[in-house]
Structure formats: structure tokens, C-alpha cells
Amino acid sequence: MSRIHPTEKFSPAGPHPPSPPSVFTLWKRSTMNFQGTDGFTVFDHLGKLAFRVENYARNRCFTAVAAGGLLLMDGSGKPLLTVKPKTLSMKNQWNGYRGELDCSKNATPRLFTMRRPSSLIHTSACEAEIHNDESISENRSAPPDFKIEGSFGRRSCKITRGATGEEVAKISRKTVNATLMLSNDVFTLMVQPGIEPELVMAFVIILDRICIKPFSPLLCS
Secondary structure (H helix, E strand, C coil), X not given: CCCCCCCCCCCCCCCCCCCCCEEEEEECCCCCCCCCCEEEEEECCCCCEEEEEEECCCCHHHHHHXXXXXXXXXXXXXXXXXXXXXXXXXXXXXXXXXXXXXXCCCCCCEEEEEECCCCCCCCCCEEEEEEEHHHHHHCCCCCCCEEEEEECCCCEEEEEECCCCXXXXXXXXCECCCCCECCCCEEEEEECCCCCHHHHHHHHHHHHHHCCCCCCCCXXX
């Protein structure tokens, strides 16, 4: 059986090489390997477990609301980020929070909001927009801090900074060699230096939720 974790290697070029991007392999499968579970298992370039997402029912959005969100953990199970859909949202809006949400306590400060593009007719290449909480608080009409462009359904999209267009992460099909490409359940995530990989993973979790509906062909081409 072929390895599914990354095989890319980086060779330093010069005495002070630039930091290489972080390469992960995402497996659309929970580490809790029993019927009814749903989530992600994520390996780093060395094949070590980097992130986990566990969801114990396949009614994804409902389960996420009822359980207080979907939790992103590191390889050891430490909570990193929680993503939760906003109820009755026309734009498939999700909110992100640091750590694990505790519904018994006061509201946890929101880290970011991710939603479909603002236009009612989705004709652009933009899959989703991300606003950090500070930009939303200061100016509700502010441009997005990040954009996701391309087709997540085809595992071919990139995450760029809204202001500059700089590419900060890229999602692509996973290839084993020049002739063998794995199914969509296994794909590659490359994250550039300067952005937290766990934050990008939170974006991926949300994309997986808003890009599965068969009646949204314009969003998930």
C-alpha cells in the first residue's frame, strides 16, 4: 500500500535559505475508524500525525451546531480551534474560535468569519471570503482578509490575502508518482511561512462543509 503522507523534500540553497512551506497530506477520514465517524487525519511531511478532526455523525452541519462546533486538534488531541456554522445564514457563514468552545461559559471571542462571496449570483472564481474579527469590528464593509479561489471540490484552489493577492496556501490533488493520482479523499495542503497552519486547516474544514451540497454547483464547481 502506498504511503499517503507527503514525500516532498526541500534542499537548502545557500547559507540562509528561505523558510520552506509546510506540506501536509489530508486524509478525509477520522482517526476513530468506526462506522458513522467523519473527519480529517492530517500528516506532516515526515509522516507524523499533525492534526485531527473528529465528527461522530454524518449529518455534518446539524452535528456541528448541536455539539458546539467542529474541533481541530493537534496530533496528541490538544484542542486548537473550533469552527461553528451560524444558524439561519444565507451565505453558509461559519465562525472560528481559539481552543474548544464551552457552552456553559460566557461567549468565546470570535477569531474569524468565513462565508460565501457577497454577490447573490456567484459567478467569480472565489469560493469563500474570510474576515478576521478585528476587521469586521472596525468596518463591516471592509474587503476580506483572505480569499479562497478555485475549486475545492476538485482539490484545486488557493488561499490568498485579500489586500495583496499574495498566495499563502494551496490545495492540490495528491500524487504518488508521475502516473498515479490518489482519490479526492487524500489531498495535499501547502502552507507558506507567515501564516499558521492550524488556521488554514480551519478554513479547509469549513470548505469541506460548505462545498458538499449538490444544489450549490456555482460554489463547488
